[in-house]
Amino acid sequence: MTGTPAYCGGEPVRTEVLGYGSQSIGEDEKQAVVEALEGDYITRGPTVKTFEERVADLVGVDHAIATTSGTTALHLAGRAAGFDVGDEVITTPLTFVSTAHAATYCGAEPVLADIDPYRRTLDPEAVRKQMTSETEGVVPMHYAGQPADIEGHLEVADEHDLTVIWDACHAFGGNWNGEPIGAQRDMAVFSFHPVKNVTTGEGGMIVTDNDDFAAQLRRLRSFDMDYSPDGHEEEPWYQVTEGVGYNYNVTDIQAALGLAQIDRLGEFKTRRDEIIAEYDGAFVDMEGFRTPPDPTNADPMYHLYAVEIGEAFGCNRTEFVNAMHAENIGVQVHYVPLHYHPYFQEEFGYERGMFPETEQVYEGLVSLPLHAEMDDGDVTDVVTAIKRLHAYHAE
Ligand SMILES: Cc1ncc(COP(=O)(O)O)c(C=O)c1O
Known part of the structure; x- marks a missing residue:
């Protein structure tokens, strides 16, 4: 694999698509x-x-x-x-x-x-x-x-x-x-x-x-x-x-x-926690890449691993999402803020610009794959793809 991300013409990190979320049925x-x-x-x-x-x-x-x-x-x-x-x-x-x-x-x-x-x-x-x-x-x-x-x-x-x-x-x-x-x-x-x-x-x-x-x-x-x-x-x-x-x-x-x-809740939580620990460790020092907040007085069972892409990462959130999809890695954005939706604008008079904190967070937000069916190779693929993208843009 070269240092060129798939969306810039390199080989994708994966051939099979990895979803950002998935059920695990045994x-x-x-x-x-x-x-x-x-x-x-x-x-x-x-x-x-x-x-x-x-x-x-x-x-x-x-x-x-x-x-x-x-x-x-x-x-x-x-x-x-x-x-x-x-x-x-x-x-x-x-x-x-x-x-x-x-x-x-x-x-x-x-x-x-x-x-x-x-x-x-x-x-x-x-x-x-x-x-x-x-x-x-x-x-x-x-x-x-x-x-x-x-x-x-x-x-x-x-x-x-x-x-x-x-x-x-x-x-x-x-x-x-x-x-x-x-x-x-x-x-x-x-x-x-x-x-x-x-x-x-x-x-x-x-x-x-x-x-x-x-x-x-x-x-x-x-x-x-x-x-x-x-x-x-x-x-x-x-x-x-x-x-x-x-x-x-x-x-x-x-x-x-x-x-x-x-019956499998403990198993699911353990696996989600392991993946989160891997991600946290891999991205701790990455510039322009905000990992999820530490829990306050809690032991959450995380549904999503949502990061924020900042300017220092080297590409913006839209490029990041499309770059990951080119690597065959599913990522998703949770969520387009409610006041951006036509229904809330037309029915209740909301407009862009009304909730600055939400908008600031939304600008960088992306959820990485996180689910109990992911094996260690899947986690490595996500980390590799992100590191390659960051390194490419840092050059
Ligand atoms: C925060 C939140 N609330 C409510 C729902 C609705 O749940 P359901 O899809 O089971 O109707 C969802 C589902 O995506 C959600 O993420």
Whole structure:
């Protein structure tokens, strides 16, 4: 291999494409799915209940409610929180669009506030500045698995009587302050999409200690149906809807897969941590290359390894992304800030330039491959490609 990067005419570091994220499915998961298919129930059955109990136990909360995705989990959490037309809900611009849908799906307005550029998560001081008499809730997101400033957000929530929904879609399996991520009030939401820390294909979960929220979440997930209304004990068929609910029920097939994945959670975390340690070591002294922040009082399970490409690296972020793709290495940018999206601009009047910290971070942001299926050779390929690119531009 020469010192010329593939996008400048050299040989690619790899011939086979390496994805930035991937599921890891073993024989036990396949067997669990087959068994679920052979069971009496393939949806809304006992395996879903077992999966929910397992997650509740793992997170150390009273209730876990499985849903069809992280997005629908956020929707249900917003409904349970009572977000409605005329309400404002504060969230981060540096996130996937679904975070804001905890508000928008309920008719409430998502109000963006800038990030703390160190953690890349919603800044409680910025939240304070966006507070109005209409503010009902806040949805911080644990970016890449790095916990947001949990204490700071809970303090603001206490001052203004807000409901907090933690978007923990990136953070399943991590710990903060000695307790599992997701255990913090009022509700937390996980995603089990294939690139996340564990997967059920599509899938999500809401966790909470609040009995009222849990009861509402269960009802809303399933048509807002009262399956045994008072006064109809002699009529077993009598089931009535009391509001606009949804069919966000998950299958026993997904739940079986989820249970088998949770059996491997420790293995997944160990492998992710090993890759992160390799990357950290390889890039520690690289100019213009900011590695992820050290966790504050936490042992996160990182979903992403997001770096920031600065001027001193030698090429800009766009060139970096295209150069890595030419090497057959998948990288991705998480995320185009919400206020850059036409929907948020046209519907809520957001414009570029409004959130300088987010924009500054976004300019350099790139996620490198990180998943449990990566072997040591894959990690070496990523490091080699980046070092070669840096050296080429330094010449
Ligand atoms: C931060 C964040 N929130 C919410 C979601 C939505 O999760 P899902 O894809 O399971 O609907 C995602 C998924 O990409 C996400 O990254």
